[in-house]
Amino acid sequence: MKTSKMNHPNEGVKCVVNTCHYYMSGDHCAAQQIEVQPRNASNSEQTDCATFMPEGQLS
Numbered sequence: 001m002k003t004s005k006m007n008h009p010n011e012g013v014k015c016v017v018n019t020c021h022y023y024m025s026g027d028h029c030a031a032q033q034i035e036v037q038p039r040n041a042s043n044s045e046q047t048d049c050a051t052f053m054p055e056g057q058l059s
């Protein structure tokens with residue numbers, strides 16, 4: 001899912017994925033919205049952020 005990067009953290013999200021385009025230092029996510037997948041997951045290990053985009057990749 002593509003979204004816009006804000007110039008401030010999304011206060012509802014903590015994220016440590018520092019290789020993501022939307023990552024902001026302090027373990028913040030600056031994506032306006034995120035999408036988490038997949039449906040019917042059984043535990044947190046099976047879920048991940050579908051909004052992740054590698055740093056440096058042009059949106």
Ligand code: SF4
Pocket residue numbers: 013014015016017020021022023024028029030031034049050051052053
């Ligand atoms: S988009 Fe997802 S992976 Fe990227 S910083 Fe936000 S929560 Fe983390």
